[in-house]
Amino acid sequence: MTAARDAKAGRVAKAAGRYEPYAYFQLMEVSLRELLVEKGIVTDDAIAGAMAAMRARGPERGAAMVARAWLDPAYKARMLANGSMAAEELGFEVPGLRLIVIENTPDTHNVIVCTLCSCYPRMLLGLPPEWYKSRPYRSRVVREPRKVLAEFGLKVPTKVAIRVHDSNADMRYMVLPRRPAGTEGWSEAQLAGLVTRDCLIGVADPALPKPRRRAQAARPRKPAKRANTRKPRKS
Ligand code: FE
Numbered sequence: 101m102t103a104a105r106d107a108k109a110g111r112v113a114k115a116a117g118r119y120e121p122y123a124y125f126q127l128m129e130v131s132l133r134e135l136l137v138e139k140g141i142v143t144d145d146a147i148a149g150a151m152a153a154m155r156a157r158g159p160e161r162g163a164a165m166v167a168r169a170w171l172d173p174a175y176k177a178r179m180l181a182n183g184s185m186a187a188e189e190l191g192f193e194v195p196g197l198r199l200i201v202i203e204n205t206p207d208t209h210n211v212i213v214c215t216l217c218s219c220y221p222r223m224l225l226g227l228p229p230e231w232y233k234s235r236p237y238r239s240r241v242v243r244e245p246r247k248v249l250a251e252f253g254l255k256v257p258t259k260v261a262i263r264v265h266d267s268n269a270d271m272r273y274m275v276l277p278r279r280p281a282g283t284e285g286w287s288e289a290q291l292a293g294l295v296t297r298d299c300l301i302g303v304a305d306p307a308l309p310k311p312r313r314r315a316q317a318a319r320p321r322k323p324a325k326r327a328n329t330r331k332p333r334k335s
Pocket of ligand 1: 214215216217218219220267268269
């Protein structure tokens, strides 16, 4: 049965106990997918495998690129010139897309969005968080980025400019954050461990792990309950 007939028959949300026709883009997606499978261009298994790999992916690939760039200025230059090629250099495919890496500097902070829908460098960061796809983020970050970033807990000083980069179907952005002070001599793996998804979107900066609070460390341990050492009364 075709997607159109399926939607017409009201089977889309039958499991949920109510009729909900496909939205326009859902119908487009299902129609195209069924057509590709029918013509033998892809298989259902291949699509399911690709979806599973995407869901399992985190921001490790993007973090690995950032760590390499922090340690290797030549790689960083190549990454800023051509993000897609720099990703592929580390074995990460960026099929059919132009990846643009934008560098945070002492003067400029960058943040990414897709104002139209949810374009995101999934091949490097995995699936986007829900808030990235939400209308409030998409509409507000372009109008009042400083305020939105502050709501994420990132206070960008007023002397630092904020640039918002709008992704689209052909081009994706990724932020190259600044390397935190105090990481001199760190290994590539250690540095990559500091780079979170939010740093690569631009709504956070990499931070060193917080040291245990001094007060907490100095607080004496609660003494264990004393055993009853009183001698039994003589009767
Ligand atoms: Fe989009």
